[in-house]
Amino acid sequence: MPYRLGELFCGPGGIAWGATHADIGNPEFSIIHQWANDYDENTCNTYRHNICPENPNSVYHADIRNFNLENLAPIDALAFGFPCNDYSVVGEQRGMDGVYGPLYSYGVRVLDLYNPQWFLAENVGGLRNANDGTAFTRILEDLRNAGEHGYTVTPHLYKFEEYGVPQARHRIIIIGIRNDLDITYHVPSPAPYANIDNSCRTAIEVPPIPPNAFNNELTNQSPTVVRRLEHIQPGQNAFTADLPEDLRLNVRGAQISQIYKRLDPNRPAYTVTGSGGGGTHIYHWEEPRALTNRERARLQTFPDNYEFIGTKESVRKQIGMAVPCQGARIIFEAVLRSFAGIPYDYIEPNINE
Template sequence: MPYRLGELFCGPGGIAWGALHADIGNPEYTIVHQWANDYDASTCDTYRYNICPDAPQTVYHEDIRKLDMSKLAPIDALAFGFPCNDYSVVGEQKGMDGVYGPLYSYGVAALKLFKPQWFLAENVGGLRNANEGRAFTKILTELRETGYTITPHLYKFEEYGIPQARHRIIIVGVRNDIDVTFRVPSVEPYKGIDNSCRTAIENPPIPENAPNNERTRQSEMVIRRLQHILPGQNAFTADLPEDLQLNIKGARISQIYKRLDPDKPSYTVTGSGGGGTHIYHWEEPRALTNRERARLQTFPDTYVFQGSKESVRKQIGMAVPCRGAQIIFEAILKSFAGIEYPYTEANINE
């Protein structure tokens, strides 16, 4: 029997793609889509188009605070990448005091209601430090109290062959009455993989007619500025002429006008884009296209994002890398199937 997956805060489908493509060589252990929810309309359209085109009605475009979960179909597994705005290192780190911080509690409510066999919850690394660490402790305690043995771990996706330095806390939980132990998959099998951003973006070349691949128009000033910034440098580390320097008091965010180093994984893909926070090509004086950004998130070129260019940029930035999710889901399936795999000790520290 395949595991029927329900997903809250589903985003554009990075987690879902990883779940549906998880393959351990045993057809009895697979994951299928059951339902999903997100509050953003274009994001839901993207999910429907790519994940469940034959069952668009199973994606509920609704604010989680108003969603009647009792109307949702039964599930065997739950995934929720609860909003990270209030836990992000880049944000104000309001944690539990922010608008988004308490939304994890809807994942807890879903666990109580559906009692799935296992779950996967995802958030930014900054979650550990919000509210002096109290938020993280509270979330872990509540997840345990719903009846699950949990394994929280800080996954550094670049260590799993993903062409992007992306660090995320992922909590896997197995229901206490099930005799299955989940272990964090080891990074060892991925040691020799070329996960440079150049390889990800150029090999194979992006097809001419690929969706979501339109260029961003750069102003003359931005083009001139980028021409002075070397690969791996940003607006503050480059040797810029005075008229091209940024007059920003205090803020020295390392990703402002930062060009990729082609021989390394990309820096973290985010949903922002204003004020020089696009990801910039290592050679050409321009921001990456959405399709190039999607490649850094390991979405296939056939994955068509719906909505405006700005909406698509945000969707790609908030997704979990498809192949990263797949690796974790395959470890979960192997745990349930009793198949051994190389693992590492869970660790939530840098």
């Protein structure tokens, strides 16, 4: 029987796409959507449209803090990419003391209620250092003790560019296997993906994106931004480029390296983000413009037929908050192989850079 997956903080469906497309050659070991929840209406509509169009009522648009977790359909697996705002290295890093820090506890609550066989929890690398490391320790402890039997947890800092994803995106992912099951999960080795061309040029240009593709609207760039970008070489940003004085940014204090940073076409992209003002939209290596949302979606390995619902800025946020589809698929396939007893290449878990 397929594993029925429930999701909290589901986002637009990067995790769900990876789960439902995970294939180890045995249909008895597969994953199907059961239900999902997110607080953002456009995000829920995107998820419904692409993941479960035949069952739209299985996606619950609700703030998790007001959402009744007790009457959901049974699940065999849980995924939750709990909000990372308070753990991100870009920001104040309030950790457990922030608005979003304690939201992981709703995932623990679902584990207590439904006792799924396994789970996947995802967050940013900054989670390790929040509250001087005590937040991460507490989260792992709560996950280990969840449910009727507890879970054996395997946290690892996945560097998705090492797995063929055309983007330098580093995320802590915790896999938990219920303790009463004689199953051991291993972190899949990136070695099989070492020879994949994961340059951003290849991701964006091969095959070419049709001009009328969904979510492919161009951003209107001001003449000043166009002039600034024309002085910035691939791989440079607004602070490392040799800019005329009238195009320099008058920014005191921290200089974020991604401000007006142009992609290096021969390398994976830098991290796609979901928010930020001028200068944070990811910039083409050749054309003096920001990437389109469809180009950004390719860097997140969403297929071109994945249609995001909402305004241009809403779609930008959805794409930036997602887990890369292909990265998620690789991890889910490792979980399925663990349960199927199929050996695979693996590495020792590591949460350090």
